[in-house]
Amino acid sequence: GQQLNQSPQSMFIQEGEDVSMNCTSSSIFNTWLWYKQDPGEGPVLLIALYKAGELTSNGRLTAQFGITRKDSFLNISASIPSDVGIYFCAGQLLTGANSKLTFGKGITLSVRP
């Protein structure tokens, strides 16, 4: 089955630093999504990518859809304490009525003040 790889499992950065997270897949997706999950909450969509090579920004967040359609990265610039959380990548392959998502295992981000 499809698998998404996110590593490392945890990242620790200093407030103000930039951080980059990668996500790779063994198969192709036609949509990549990045979610953030705060404790006690469901995942919240941060950025969606639809086209190979696409680079999209949302405030301090920038994400890119890899050319091969098998990878994506998320950058967070000038981190702040509220960036703490679990960041999941998800791939979606829209085929007719099938719109299932495959999630990575997530990266837990800690930001030291």
Added chain:
Amino acid sequence: SAVISQKPSRDICQRGTSLTIQCQVDSQVTMMFWYRQQPGQSLTLIATANQGSEATYESGFVIDKFPISRPNLTFSTLTVSNMSPEDSSIYLCSVLNPGTGHAFFGQGTRLTVV
């Protein structure tokens, strides 16, 4: 984006009992999805709840253990039956935005089985 409400937000249950989780959406949606997130793990799709037909279960999940109802286009329930400590997880309801296809999630139900 859709507003999704899940009840209960958390529960502690005795093994051998069952818990029904409710999911209410503020707009009509064709498909609703139920995920499980075990401690420290990613989200795993349990099943797709379709209105007017039986739910479609993913490999490793069966209807006897996770019966699902979908009485209308804004509501679904997931029951975790005959619970054991291994069922301790966060259970999440999700819908797709009909325009973009993006998935939106409820806040989750944190279940602890003792």
